[in-house]
Amino acid sequence: MAANFNLPGQSDSDSPSLNDQSLFSRSGNRSLRVAEKERRKNEAEDPFVLALKYFSEVEAGTPVYGNDEVERNLVVVEKAAYSRGLSPEAVSVMLEFAMSLRMGTTLCARVLKCLIPATVVPQEAVVRAVVWLGVGKIPTSTQVLFIKWVLTMFDMIDAKDQLRAIYGFIFSFVTDENLCPFICHLLYLLTRKESVYLLLSPQGRQPFVMHLLSLYKVFCPELVTLSIPSRMRSGFRNHNSPWKSALIGIQKRNGSQVAPSISLALTVKDKGSSRKRKHGHLQLPALSSVVNKEAAEPSSLRKVVPLMQLHSFTQLLENMHQIELPAQMGSLLGSSLALQYLDCVQDESAFLRLNFWLGYALHEEFLFCGDGGTSQTSEEALQFLNRLLSTQHFLQEGFSSSEVFLYKFLSVWDGSLLRPQILGLLSNIPVVPSSRIGQLLFEPLMQLFLTSSIFFKCGLMECLNNVLLKWLNWHSVYALEDDWDISLNSHTSINMTLSGFKDSVMELVHFVGRLASLGLQLEGCHSLLLSFILDFYETVCDTFLKYGLPLIVMPPPGVFYPALLATDPVSVDRLAYIMYRWGFFIPMLQSAVNLSGCTYWQAFHISRQTFREFNQYLLFMVSCLLNSKMMFQPGVGVQLNEELLLKSNVPQYWTRFSLIHHPAFMSYAVDFHQKCWPGKKDMDLNSIKNSKMWGWYLDYLFTQGYDGLKHFVQGNISWKSAPADIQQSDSLSASTVEVHAQLS
Amino acid sequence: MSLLRPFSKLPGLNTANILVSLFSLIKLTDFTLETPRLAKSLPLPVENEETRPRIDLVVFIIHLSSELSLQSAEASLKYLDPGYFLGKVCFMVTNARSASVPTERLDAARKLAASLQCPLLFAEDQTPNGVSSATEKLLNILKVAAGHVPMATALYLSNLTRCTLPPDIAQPSFD
Known part of the structure; x- marks a missing residue:
């Protein structure tokens, strides 16, 4: 017909x-x-x-x-x-x-x-x-x-x-x-730049009017003087209209019958709800584009080229200035060409419309489901979110609508529904102001983290690590040195000062520290979880060298001690690497701050407490692993009564966590012992302690791939100079941590 | 009125008991523990009082699609000893994302949980995956509540995960 x-x-x-x-x-x-x-x-x-x-x-x-x-x-x-x-x-x-x-x-x-x-x-x-x-x-x-x-x-x-x-x-x-x-x-839905019509400006500040006005403002900022909040409640309500379900039913039914015919195949392609169907729109045949071409508007002399007529990147470049966006912004997600256009042109109206469409779609499909959510695990939902994820990956930034959706979704999430996709979306969220980050992110995440399985805990840790990486990348791209404000590209609606950014990052790092301590406590220091946590702290300790952000946050005791006393050598090795990086970076930062004295650096005033913490950790670690003496200082994370330790009847308890007796390394010590004295029946690990053997033992450990340990030991030994009283050291310079790497 | 008390009986060795109070049954197929104790509402009948083991965790499952479910949970609360509210009660709601559920009901459930300082969990009861993940969550909490996790107590976990009244996230103001 x-x-x-x-x-x-x-x-x-x-x-x-x-x-x-x-x-x-x-x-x-x-x-x-x-x-x-x-x-x-x-x-x-x-x-x-x-x-x-x-x-x-x-x-x-x-x-x-x-x-x-x-x-x-x-x-x-x-x-x-x-x-x-x-x-x-x-x-x-x-x-x-x-x-x-x-x-x-x-x-x-x-x-x-x-x-x-x-x-x-x-x-x-x-x-x-x-x-x-x-x-x-x-x-x-x-x-x-x-x-x-x-x-x-x-x-x-x-x-x-x-x-x-x-x-x-x-x-x-x-x-x-x-x-x-x-x-x-x-x-x-109909507005284009030519049609902005303000002769009869709609009255009132109802959300629907504001939404329309915000679009007008994008097109013609000189005409709209009203200030419009950057993020609005979604202004147009979902009309739970009588047609929708009938429409879906008919599309499903027709899907099997009429698929071969060309014009229908596209509407049917993503069969199911009308929402997903939009992905097919970019591929709609000439129908809408031809009509668009013929109906050259008399008012505008501008010739527009519908995006869907372009087929190659060269064509896109040639027509860059006269592109007409498709009627359904959702179709942009499906086309790499369209995404390239979005990325180069930074067209604010396109982002606004895309965000509007996306927010609407996400809300309707995942938060306001007609059928109680049974369809959520369907292929369509997966495909849709994966498409969204790959788009965000392509554009290297998240959409504000998906961010708002996430905040709502997290508060009703059970932690397993579409987990990989949701965590993926979460990894892409833009920087959240520190005043709201707790309410929006941390509260729901904390509950989900603590009540979910170890698998989820690891996944969330990885996700938060990605969030931090994204934020740091964002900072290194947009921050201008010696400047308070981070300059922003036009369509990002975040206005953030450098100190605001720093606060958000600090909040995030501290939150992860809390989660990590609690998670390790509840899961009995699970080594898989520990590994994900150490991933995060490796990112943290490289913020200065890789991203130019002078940020020092030590892992909390709840992470440091479980990692140091872990039974697997990899965790100890990675902790040693992290401590080595800090030791490398703190003096550098110190001199940088002293030299420049500019506001940028002063934003990152690092408290004495942080240095003291670092010194204590380092001291404990060196004395434990290398010097075979456990030193519990007052006011440090772990406190053990001397008498209690004596009561335990462990012989020479202070040597138990040296590299020889440490549960993670003991097997290496035994192996080493056997290699040194092949025929010897009774094993005396203490014989490794004499200085010559000890050096060989360390070399042996380094050949087993423990590079972190290697850096840590070598870094600390090379610092050896005049001894100082470490216990009272609250010096700002880490180089005063003169560690006696004496071989006892 | 017989109160259910948390500490009136001795715990059994290597066991934990969960009482699931739900107005209408959902499929809780994946409970790997011994059979959970299901009750439509509290108070529990007096007859089995003697043989009933100590209950370590009481879970109220609220179906947001029915108003009665919420009311029944509210009515049952008064048959619990105050000691239970030190970390041994939690709420679980289903159907939170459904369009047919009025938002006021979810808010009421949140308020209820927040006023009692209890955690409010969400579950997807329509899919097998959702049910098994909900079960896993309850087991996680039960393990802590029954004292099977060293260095963690029911009150500790409950305090960390308790429900707080939600902000109006529909309109985050960034000004």
Whole structure:
């Protein structure tokens, strides 16, 4: 059924007034009747065709009550609509019948409710119906119903150029109090730069008006003086309309039947809910783009090239300045070319529209599910989120709408639903201001972390590590040295000072420290979890060298001691590496701060407490591993009573965590012992302690791949100089940590 | 009125007992412990008082799709000894993401949990994965509540995971 709607009045009705429109609609009617006649020959017996014929020809003023014929025909149409949807022609006929009120207002709403298109909605039909709205006889509730219908079917309207041509006409309905929210939504979807229309600025500060205005402001900032909050409540409500479920049902049903036909294959491609279908839109064939080309708007001399007509990167470059974005911003996600365009051009309106669409889609699909969420594990949801993730990966930044969605989602998440995807999205969140980070992120994450399995704990640790990496990258790209403010690219809505950024990062690191301590405590110092935690601290200790951010945060005692006393040598090795990096970096930072004295560095004032902490850790570690004496200093994380240790009857307890007796390294010591004295029956590990053997033993350990340990030992031995009183050291310089790496 | 008391009986060796109070049954198939004790509401019947072991954790499962479920949980609370509220009670809600659930009901459940300083967990009861993950969560908490995790107590965990009243995250103001 090819819809033949080449209306004679169409080409010269570019600036339609009411009179033009009525002419236009009548001529449309005529061509409809012609089409009907042709088909009548073939399908004269089909009751559905007869019903349509009835509705297209019925005289105005025919009574409804007691009219069996209209009832019978309407039932036929309703049945067809709910079972397989209406063809474009049928939609035109029925919409025209309903909106013209030929048989009064009662039938109008009923017909609207069953207007479920099988494939597309012809634009002309919608335009005609909008014009009927202006006639003013339709009751308000029906008007609202109609606009809701247009909003629901918006993606299915085959082209939008004529609708955009009557933008001003649609705009005039803004003054209607009841229609305003819906009209604003429709205008939002239709607005382009040319059509920003502020003669009759909508009044009020309701969210829907603000949303429209925010779009206007993007297009024409000079016209909108209102200040608009950077993040708004999603302004247009989800209309839980009667059509949606029927539409989904019909698309599912048609999916198996009509897939081969070209025009339908695309709507059907991502079968399922209408939301996902949008991914197919970029690949829509010439239909909408051709119409766009023909309808060159008289007002603008600018020639626009629809994005979907471009097929290569060179084409994109050539047409960069005259690209027209597609009607459905969601389709951008599916095309790498479109993403490249987004990335180069940094078109704020594109981001705004994309964010709007995305926020709407995420909210409707994952937070406000119609069926209680059973469909959530479906392939579609997975594909959708994976697509979103790869887009964010491509653009190297997250969308603000997905961020807002995440905050809401985390507060109702069970921790297992779509876990990889959600954690992936979480890794991409932009920097959160420190004043809100606790409420938005930390509270829900803390609960999820502590009540979930070890697997989740590891996953979250990895995710938080990625968050930190993303933030640091962001900082190193946008921060200008010696500057308080981090300069921002235009479409990021975060305004952040350097100290604000530093606070957020500190909050994050401290939060991870808390989580890590608690996690290790609850999971009995699980070595897998420990490994993920040490990953995080490796990132932290390299913030200065790799990202130029002078940040010193020591791991909390709850992480340091479990890692030092762990039973697997890898954890000890990695901790040694981290301590070596700190020892390497702290003196460097110190001299940098002393030399420059600029504000940038002073933002990172590092407290004496931090240095003292580092010195204590280092001292404990060296004395434990290398010097075979455990020194418990007052005021340090671990406190053990001397008497208690004596009571334990462990001989020479102070040597138990030296590299020879440490549970993680004892097997190496035994191995080494056997290699040195192959025939010796009774093993005396203490014999490794003499200085020559000890050096060999360390070399032996280093050959086993313990590079962290190697750096740590060599770094500390080379520092050896005049001994200082470490216990009272609260010096700002770590180089005063003169560690006696004496070999006892 | 018979109160359920947390410390009136001695714990058994290597066992933990969970009381799941739910208004209508959901499939809790994955409980690997001995059968969980299910009750539609409290108070528990007096007959089995003697043979009933010590209950280490009471879980209220609230189906947000039914108002009665919330009311029944609220009504049952008064049959618990105050000692239970030191970390041995938690709430679990289902259907939180459903469009058909009025948001006020979720807010009411949050308020209830927050006022009692108890954790509020979320579960997806429609899918097998969701159910097994919910079970796993409850087991995690139960292990701590029954004292099977060294260096952690019920009150400690509950204090860290307790529900706080949600901010209005629908409109984060960054100004």
